Amino acid sequence: KGTMEVLPSVIAAVLTTIIFFMIFLFLDGSFGQRFKDIAFVVIATLLISLVEGIFILPGHIAHSRAIRGEHSKKGWLMRHSEAFIHFQRDRLYAPILRFCIDNPLIAVVIPVALVFVTVGALQGGIVKLTFFPVIERDNVTVALEMPAGTRDSITDSLLISMEERVHEVNAEYRSEFGIEKDLITAIGRTIGPGTNEGGLRITLVDSQERLLSSMQAANLIREKIGNVPGAEKLQVGGAGFWGMPVSIALKSDNLVQLRKAKELLESGMKDMPELKDVSDNDTPGLREIRVTLNDRARALGLSESDVMNRVRSGFFGFEAQRILRGIDEVKIWVRYDEADRSSIRDLERMRIRLEDGRAIPLGEIASLEVERGVSSVNHIDAQRVVKVEADIANANESVPDLLEQIEREIMPELMRQYPDVSYDFEGQSRESGKTTGSMKTIFPVLLGLMFLAVVFSFRSFLQAFMVFIMIPFSLVGVVWGHFVMGYILSILSLFGVVALIGIVINDSLVFVNTFNNRLKEGGKLKDVIFQVGISRFRPIVLTSLTTIAGLGPLMFEPSRQAQFLVPMAVSVAFGLLFGTILTLLMLPALLVLFNKLRLLASRVVKGSWPAPETVEPAVREDVFRQEEASHA
Template identity: 35%
Template sequence: MITVFRVGNQNALDVSAAVKEYVNTKNAELPASVRVTAWDDEARILSGRIETIIRNAQQGLILVIIVLALFLKPKLAFWVSLGIPISFMGGFWLFAPLDLSINMLSLFTFILVLGIVVDDAIIVGENIALFKERGMDAADAAVKGATQVAKPVFFAVLTTMVTFSPMLAVEGEIGSIWRIFPLVVMSVLVWSLIESLTILPSHLAHSSDEEPKIPLLLTISNSWGYAQNRIISGLNYVKDQIYKPILVKAVYHPFSALSIAGGIFILTIGIMSSGILKFSFFPAVEDDLAIATIEYSSGTPIEVTREGFEKLEEAARILESQLIEEFPDQAVIKNRLSTIGYLPMLTKTSRGPGNLDALFVGSNMAEVALELAPSENRTISTEEIVRKWRSIMPEIPGAKELSFKSDLFSAGDPINIQLSSKYIDDLILAKDELKAQLVRFPGVFDVSDTYNIGKEELSIDLLPAAKNYGVSMMMVATQVRQAFYGLEVQTIQRGRNELKVIIQYPENERSAISDLENMMILTPTGSTIPVRQIARLEIGEGLASIERKNRKRSINVTADVDLTVTNGNEVIATVMGSIMPNILQRYNSVAYSLEGEQQEQGDNLRSLGKNFLLAMIVVYMLLAIPFKSYFQPLVVMSSIPFGITGAVLGHILLGLNLSVLSMMGIVALTGVVVNDSLVMVDFINRYRTEGNSISDAVLEAGPRRFRPIFLTSLTTFVGLIPLILEKSTQAKFMIPMAVSLSFGVLFATAITLLLVPVSYLTLEKYILKTEKK
């Protein structure tokens, strides 16, 4: 088996194509009985993901343009939409200085900002169109409309960039991956801001409102205009007959409105803390590879390993027959690779920091790997295939571990508890008790530990009589080593070679335990005494490896979970709450820590939470600059919690677990949520400077900002719909982030249109009342 890797900046797709071309050429030269097969082509997965992302980006772009065309005049919609490719090309231009590459994650980020990138253009373009409708000259309307919203738009983009920044410093082994998201977003938003405040006003200033002269285009324009008028009329009806009356009631009953909003957020916290919505660190992404491995104790002869290996192979053959019978039209299993003494597929999929190939080599190991058809070409999932395989597999006497692997990416074992102690006996008893408790959990399987038994060893324990002769363990160990292993006493030069002179017992006097028992030990007084009179010899099992943590012996207990039944967090919560305290009480020398996925989860969430808090402080400071107030930024930021509510509801509606990617999406949506609130508060302030009362300004600004706020949120949502509805395996790990952003923005919009005006009114009235006192 030859494994091919790319080197440096080589393109993975080009390397894959070159290998396949070589395989085809070589097969043409070989006899019919010998074939070379390309196995486990990871470039195919990369290619499939890129195709999925590009397809979703195209669909999302079309939906965004359609939404803009339905709610804005055709030419305005065209110039606003033009900002998307301009911003994207500008973002690509910044890839080289930021050391970014075009890959799966960077392309996904472009989908993520597809709807966001037009937000500032919508605000600017819609404001310019308003001045043109009032009869102002196109050039003057462009200047007036752009400058009026320039400040809020600038700070809106700036706050969005700040809210993505926590991902730049996420800790943990996979933290470096997340930096791609904020860097791409910032690159695109910089150009989006430039385009919306310079290029877009210029286009609109020179754009003519004349109807097309070509009859066909005129007919299409009139038909579209008719449909558009109906839709806009419907939106105006919602604004005037539904939204405005509710806003009036909320403004005149602020306490009730704020209480309802607070109740909604408290309900959200209750849902998250009650366990109704489960949390898994990373969404399970299935591979097109199913791997089964068997492991015996270190030093096990390969003949013994072969017996279990043959059972594993037989189970794989039965599985293949069942799948052929169940899915006759689908070639579910493409290839099978069986190896003993080396685990090539597990080595490849486990490669990473601290994972060495040597960990998966030995006469006590065997592996059977099944290469499956791409997920889109079969109706059975990899997880279900593994479940069938596991059920077929019989018990293997003497096997230390039998495990199955089907996920493409893993941050570590879902359950990985490291026990440490100065006393190995306590450690062994504690790990056995913990394992016995873990196997009782429904959905927990492949429970194992890192306590590896090695070959047999002979231990020497001194008897009390040794002290009478002044003999120490060091003296016995040194003399035994010299007698049985030998002692180099001289080096003799013979021509160009050096000969080592080693003194040791003759071979016939060092081949049996009795030879050691009868060996004479020299005492400090010069007398000799047999080993059997001063020491006890015991044959026992040695260790293949010795692990330590802070100079203490350590053993890791690991397990996998069936996510359809439970998850690692639920199991760990129970273990830490009731099981580990009992174990620690019985073995007080033992300490424990969480490793694997739990450790990575803790590192990620702690750093993300800390950075998010810092980002919120920076956002507050940035908002205080344009408002020249310490209180109005709080009004703007009051809509953030309801973005979280929308994200939670989105996960519940789609049956998804919360994950670290969901949290990334929640962090990202805070900036988008702030944008609409910022512009709303800015317009309220503007109406107040024109001499309106606080209530009148609030009631005027709400309906005035209804359409742009609705439109910016709708474009963000529809831009992500194709990705959310994507069924391919390649999109699974991206969907939680898209759900958080899209549903969070959608729900927060409704709250923004009501809560922000009410919060503004309540706060400003309180400030005025305080000043009067």
């Protein structure tokens, strides 16, 4: 009997949770791909637990001592635990529950006010939002890029100098914190892929043994390195798991406007103290000599290809002949001696032979200019693109707020001066957009399926609406939980909300289902609500407390492996804490308020005030079945 009583609500609870976790199966972006396995494991576990709860658990309970009427003596711990629970229920919860039932409007207005306060905290920046959180790491990377063509010996010497300065961080760290253990345990140095590129890989002591975060260590290292003369790019820390926090792609077919817009954007971003290591991917290439023919060369009948073929033959060489030596064929190449091809003056003095046999110095028929070439050409949507990127200087900075500031303060002037240039946000913003975009598409569909599952369980749209209205209110706990724990709300937090919604709906489903069953047995509406609250207090509170206690070690785990899960754990733990209070206090008040709405609707339709219990769906269904049975 007990199994059949709770079976509909249990099936509906598991089904709604499975439907909600199906969101992960349809998310786009690299982040969504990582969480498909989590969704599969959770869904499979829920299905197995449903089978266990329906068939196996009742069998175990049927053989328990309580069912057989055998009562063993309770131990000291059990007696005191039950006494504590009864005290909390009868002395603390019961009076508050009675007040909420008698004053339902007050019980609902308080959570609504908290929602407005929470929204204000988000809008005012008290609780910050970002795309992806900064994940704690055990290493710091330093990327150096010098002008194209820089010799590897010069790049290496600069890296050695940087490495010496980084080693000095250990002494300052020990002195500042009064400890003997170094912050940095090892430094690796690499050159490449080009001779002008290199980097350092700095290994930090384990996160549990140091007093600074990896970002704080990176800022300390960046300050110690200082400016590197002539460096095209210097990044300390670099892109995280999700790309650069701030990445803006400027697009245009007008290369002149594009490069000027890039300079304006970089200048504005460098003035923002919240950003560091501003760089772009439009780095100049190798130094090139541009040869431009003059009118005299045209008059002599020379073309660019004629002149450049002769220059190539003289400086690079040409194959004069091949000779056989035994079975081997030897190619003989001819070119100027190295002393005659080592400077631009040698190129200017090079003689270009004409068809009539005359030889004219190249400097008399062409102008020579030294300029930087192009190292790479990037396109997006068939337009030339330059990316300007930056890292955040502080882990607590809100990336969406920074992008909004850039769009508000820098981009209008940029678009006014350079109308041929357009822009898009890349990096974390683009990656986040893929995930949230697919979520916006699939979320309403799955939410609708969940709502229908609850409607079929209760056979009432209003009761299903009551259950789902608990969802936005439980987010209050999520927001303030991140504030208390010192975390920023991110997409990882949002995925924790998915799990939280399933738990909150489950508690509400069981509460309302118990209310419907008790109401069918008879009794006054408010008395039944009070009895349901008292009877459900213990299982709801114990379930919530054990879940929160289980998440506690994860929330305080400092290791790098746990950083992906901590925001989700904070969302579930604090959201469940607040959601439990809502289920025990606000949901009973909502049952009273919606009952009054039904009474008002019945008064308008029928012209009389019925008894409060008679308008409830469970009672009406029971009456309908009795009438059907009598007619049969």
